[in-house]
Structure formats: C-alpha cells, structure tokens
Amino acid sequence: MNYGAINLTRNQFSSRIVRELVGERTIDIFTSLTQSEGQGEGGGIVGVVSFLGSRLVGFLTKAVFGALRWLLRNIWDVVVTLYFEVINFDWNQTDAAIQAQIHSNNVEIAGALGQLSGTGLVWLASIGVATALTVKFPVLAGEVALRLAEEGGEEIRSQLSNFLTVTRNSVTRSVVLGTFLTARRMRAFGLSPVTQQKQPWTIAEAVEEKVESIPVDTIRAFVENFLESVQDAIIEVGYVVSYALDDYYSANRMANQSLLGQERAIRLIPDKRVEGESIVLTGQQAIVQQSVQTAIVAHRFIYNRDVGQVVGQPAEDWVKAGVQRRKLTIVFKSKEQPPWRNPTDEERVKECTYTIPEPKRGLTWSEIKTAANRWVWGKYRATANLENGRQMAVHGATASEAEQKLRELLSLSSLELLTLSVTEERDRNARLKKSPRMMFPAYATLLIRRSTAEMTGRTDLSGENFSEERVRIDLWTSAPPPDLQPLG
Incomplete structure (x- = not known):
C-alpha cells in the first residue's frame, strides 16, 4: 500500500492563527485545574454550588485586581481630565443642558462600542471562514487566515483601545456633571436647580479676567506665563511619576518572572x-x-514510620511483662483504602490497633493478610492470657465475632493461649458507645529488637542493650509489595 506524503507548515495550524489574532495571552493553569477537580469531587447540588461559588470569588478577585492595575496606569490621565473638566465647566448652565451633556457622553460611548463590534464581527467572520476552508484548501486558506489574523488582530486591538479611552474620558465627564447636578437637586453647598439660562461662568474665564485686569503690562505677562507654566509643569511631573511607577512595577514583575519562572x-x-x-x-x-x-x-x-505509635497496651503491663524481642502491630481502618478520611466531611476514619506479641518467624504477606481480614468491630471484648504473662484483646460486634478475630490474630503468634474470656462493655458515657463498624486492614509493622554488646543504644530495664529494626507492610493492597521477603 502506498501512502502519500503529508506536508505540514506552521501557517496551517489553527493555534498559529489564534496566536496572531489574540496577541498577548495569559493562561491560568490553576483555574483549569480547580475546575476539573471541582467537577469531579463532591458531587450533588452542594458540590456544584460550592464549585461555582469558588469560581465566582476567584473571578471577582481577579477583576478587582485588574481594575486596580488599570487605575494605577491611568490615574493621572483621569486626574488631568477631571482638572480641565472642572476649570472649563460652566457653573451657570441649566440642569437640562447638563443632562443633555451626560446623554451626549453616553451616545459617544455607544458609538465607540458599535465601531468595535462592527470591526470585530467582520474580521472574526472572515478569519472563521478562512480557517474552515483550510480543510479543503490547506495551504492557500491557511495563508489567508494567517494574514487576516495578523491584520485583524491589530485592527481589533486598536478599536478596543479607542473604546476604552473614549469610555474613560466620557465617564469622567459624566461623573463631574452628574455630581454637580445631584448637588443642585439636593440643594447642597448652597446650590439650587437652574431652569433659566444665565451668563456663562467658568473658573478658567474668571482667572483669565483677573489676570487681564492687572494694569501693569510686565506684571500681567509674568503672572499669565507663570500660571501657564505651573499648569504645564504639574501635568508633566504627574505623567513622569505615573510612567516611572508603571515601569518600576512592570520591571519588578518581569524580573520575578524571569528569576522564578512562570x-x-x-x-x-x-x-x-x-x-x-x-x-x-x-x-x-x-x-x-x-x-x-x-x-x-x-x-x-x-x-515507613508509625508516627505517634508507642505501645499497644497499658504501661504497667509493658513493665511487668518485660521486653518484647519481636512484636507485630496491625492497624485497622474503617475505610478500605487511602486516603484515610471520609469523603463527605473530610474527617479521619475510625482506627484501631492490635499488637501480636512474639510473632512467628517466616510469616508471609498472605498469612498476615488472611489473619487480618475484615470484620465488624463493636462493644464485645475478647481477652486472651498468653504464656509469657501478656494479654491481648480484640473488640467485635458480637461475642463470637470478637473471639473469632482474636483467634485469627493469635494464629500469627508463637505463644500459647492459656485462657480466653469475652465480656460486653457498657459505656457510662454515650459518646464512648462502641457502635458496630466494619474494619479493614491498613498496614502492619514488625518490630525486632536484637541484643548487641558492641553497640551503645537504649538501655532497657534488664540492663541489656538493644538495636531496633522496623519493617512496615501495606495490607490494604490486593497484592503483596514487590520483592517482599518472609519476615525474619
């Protein structure tokens, strides 16, 4: 069978076209990650509401910080616009004229939005058609789509910048006009509504009249040029400070990104x-x-460490019975496998620990797994007295189940059982009541103490020195760990 050659060029890829159209991009990996996790965990209406709430909070936080960054970059433009709007504002114009100016500002914003929408619609439709044609004409249509994306991206970004600038200036003017109109309607600061046209009066014209009224030509020229120079210098200083702050934070952000990565x-x-x-x-x-x-x-x-685990029986029994050279501790959980917490309330599951003194040598994973199979834990306590003076106890939901589980665990020990008794525990406190619960084997730990005369370790009560060795085995798995040898 003959296969024709497939030639791929960069201009044929849709990702290339999208890059040219969008320009600078910010990819939020964490948002995608949390979205996939939020949809996969929890479930139910509560999980959906929690997920949507977290996404909404993240969106609002991002929007607020974005607005603050935009305000820092454009704060001086807003201040300058406000300044010229205030000094050139006609304080004697009627309320109807002010309302007409506010309406005119809204019309200007709508016009800029229409221009942006029209430009974006035509360019995006053209790019979409060219991209769709790449299936039939991959080379030619891909080239056309790339060129449209390059030019269209510039046009759309230009119209978007124009729309934001027009919106900023129009909103600033509308804020000044709306504030003054509201003050008039509320008769604040001695103002009152104006329904009849009066002689126009502005701060700029009032200052100019004062300057023109100075009789001495030299003083008038000095004052006039002084005021103009002060105004221009303040505006220029403000722009320099604004640009310097923007450059400083941009440089720091880029330095951190280049130093620590994305x-x-x-x-x-x-x-x-x-x-x-x-x-x-x-x-x-x-x-x-x-x-x-x-x-x-x-x-x-x-x-490979049992953090927090010391012994599995009271301290007085530990001292009276003497040192255990070998001890097998098995931990059971009320959940079949990790993580050891309930999926609904995130609380840790029920745990119980039983210790088998002097376990047999050469035990295998299968033998321990079989003896430690699941059972129902409860209020009945089976207690065994062993030949070395130690005791071992196991709880079960019934007397027979407690006894059976105790005998299964004792099958791992080399000690002989002397007596066995089963009692029912009656808790005086309702919170300590032992409700029946299914328990599963989680892991086992074998502790081996070896006497040594050469090493200086922990000195036991008998005066001998011992070195300790711990082996941890997972029991929740369905297969034994690889390369696990029989326990020594």
Missing part, C-alpha cells in the same frame, strides 16, 4: 496507587519545583 500549578500524587490522595501546589515555577521535591521527601520519610 506561574505554574500541578497536582502531585505521592503514591500512584492512591490517586484519590493528591496535593495541589501553585506558584512560580522554581518555587513549585522545590515544593514538589520537599513533599516527595517528606512522604518517603514518613511512609
């Missing part, structure tokens, strides 16, 4: 067997990379 967001799964347990890290690239390494190291460091 904004990134990743979803880290420390244990690939547990996809439901993940960590979301956001920030600039260099910081995120360091955080990933720290999280992985911390996970590996904690993974």
Whole structure:
C-alpha cells in the first residue's frame, strides 16, 4: 500500500492563527485545574454550588485586581481630565443642558462600542471562514487566515483601545456633571436647580479676567506665563511619576518572572496507587519545583514510620511483662483504602490497633493478610492470657465475632493461649458507645529488637542493650509489595 506524503507548515495550524489574532495571552493553569477537580469531587447540588461559588470569588478577585492595575496606569490621565473638566465647566448652565451633556457622553460611548463590534464581527467572520476552508484548501486558506489574523488582530486591538479611552474620558465627564447636578437637586453647598439660562461662568474665564485686569503690562505677562507654566509643569511631573511607577512595577514583575519562572500549578500524587490522595501546589515555577521535591521527601520519610505509635497496651503491663524481642502491630481502618478520611466531611476514619506479641518467624504477606481480614468491630471484648504473662484483646460486634478475630490474630503468634474470656462493655458515657463498624486492614509493622554488646543504644530495664529494626507492610493492597521477603 502506498501512502502519500503529508506536508505540514506552521501557517496551517489553527493555534498559529489564534496566536496572531489574540496577541498577548495569559493562561491560568490553576483555574483549569480547580475546575476539573471541582467537577469531579463532591458531587450533588452542594458540590456544584460550592464549585461555582469558588469560581465566582476567584473571578471577582481577579477583576478587582485588574481594575486596580488599570487605575494605577491611568490615574493621572483621569486626574488631568477631571482638572480641565472642572476649570472649563460652566457653573451657570441649566440642569437640562447638563443632562443633555451626560446623554451626549453616553451616545459617544455607544458609538465607540458599535465601531468595535462592527470591526470585530467582520474580521472574526472572515478569519472563521478562512480557517474552515483550510480543510479543503490547506495551504492557500491557511495563508489567508494567517494574514487576516495578523491584520485583524491589530485592527481589533486598536478599536478596543479607542473604546476604552473614549469610555474613560466620557465617564469622567459624566461623573463631574452628574455630581454637580445631584448637588443642585439636593440643594447642597448652597446650590439650587437652574431652569433659566444665565451668563456663562467658568473658573478658567474668571482667572483669565483677573489676570487681564492687572494694569501693569510686565506684571500681567509674568503672572499669565507663570500660571501657564505651573499648569504645564504639574501635568508633566504627574505623567513622569505615573510612567516611572508603571515601569518600576512592570520591571519588578518581569524580573520575578524571569528569576522564578512562570506561574505554574500541578497536582502531585505521592503514591500512584492512591490517586484519590493528591496535593495541589501553585506558584512560580522554581518555587513549585522545590515544593514538589520537599513533599516527595517528606512522604518517603514518613511512609515507613508509625508516627505517634508507642505501645499497644497499658504501661504497667509493658513493665511487668518485660521486653518484647519481636512484636507485630496491625492497624485497622474503617475505610478500605487511602486516603484515610471520609469523603463527605473530610474527617479521619475510625482506627484501631492490635499488637501480636512474639510473632512467628517466616510469616508471609498472605498469612498476615488472611489473619487480618475484615470484620465488624463493636462493644464485645475478647481477652486472651498468653504464656509469657501478656494479654491481648480484640473488640467485635458480637461475642463470637470478637473471639473469632482474636483467634485469627493469635494464629500469627508463637505463644500459647492459656485462657480466653469475652465480656460486653457498657459505656457510662454515650459518646464512648462502641457502635458496630466494619474494619479493614491498613498496614502492619514488625518490630525486632536484637541484643548487641558492641553497640551503645537504649538501655532497657534488664540492663541489656538493644538495636531496633522496623519493617512496615501495606495490607490494604490486593497484592503483596514487590520483592517482599518472609519476615525474619
């Protein structure tokens, strides 16, 4: 079978056309990440409302900070526009004339919006048609679409800039006019509505009349040029300060981006067997990379340690029974697999721990998994007295279930069972009531103490020195860990 050659050029790609049309782009990876997670977790109307609420808060926050950045860049333009609007404002014009000017400003904004809409519609439609034709005419139509995107992008961005400028100036004028008209209607500051036309009066004309009334030519020329120079200098100083601040913050932002990299967001799964347990890290690239390494190291460091676990029985029994050379501790959870928390309220699941003293040598993962299979935990307590003076107790929902689970766990021990009794616990406090609950094996830890005369370790009550070795085994998995040898 003969296959024809396929030639691909950059101008044929739709992404290339979109880049030329849009210009500068900002990609918010974290928004996409949180959106996918929000839709996949929680569920129900509560999850949807929570997700939409978080997205709305994020959108409003982004909009507010965007408006503040725009205001910092254009604050002096607004101040200058307000200044000229105030000094050239006719304070004696009628209320109807002020309302007509406000209406004229709104018409000007609508005209700029119509110009932007018309330009954008024609260019976007042309680009869309050319892009669709690339299926039939890939080379020619792709070239045309790229050229349209380049030119159309410039035209649309130009019209958008014009619309924002017109809107800013018109809104500034409307704010001044609306504030003065409202003050008149409320008769504030001694003002009152004006219905009949009066002689126009502006601050600029009043100042000019005062200057013109100076009889001495030299003094009049000095004052006139002094006022004009002060006005021009203040405006220029303001623009210089505004541009300097904008350049400073832009330079700092670019420096931080170049030093620490772009904004990134990743979803880290420390244990690939547990996809439901993940960590979301956001920030600039260099910081995120360091955080990933720290999280992985911390996970590996904690993974093989039973943090907070000391012994599985009262301290007085520990001292009286003496040192245990070998001890197997099995932790059960009320959830079948990690993460060890309830998906609804995010609280940690029920946990119980049982210790098998002097476990048999050469135990395999399958033997431990079989003995530690699921059972229903409850208020009945089965207690066993062992030949070395120790006790072991297991709870169950019924007397027979508690006894059966105790015998299953004792099958892992090399000690002989002397007596066994089952009692029903009656809690005086309602909060301590043991309700029946299904428990699943989570993991097991084998502690081995070896006596050594050469090493100086922890001195036990018997005076001997011991070195400790711990082996942690996951039991929640369906298969044994790779390369796991029988326990020594």
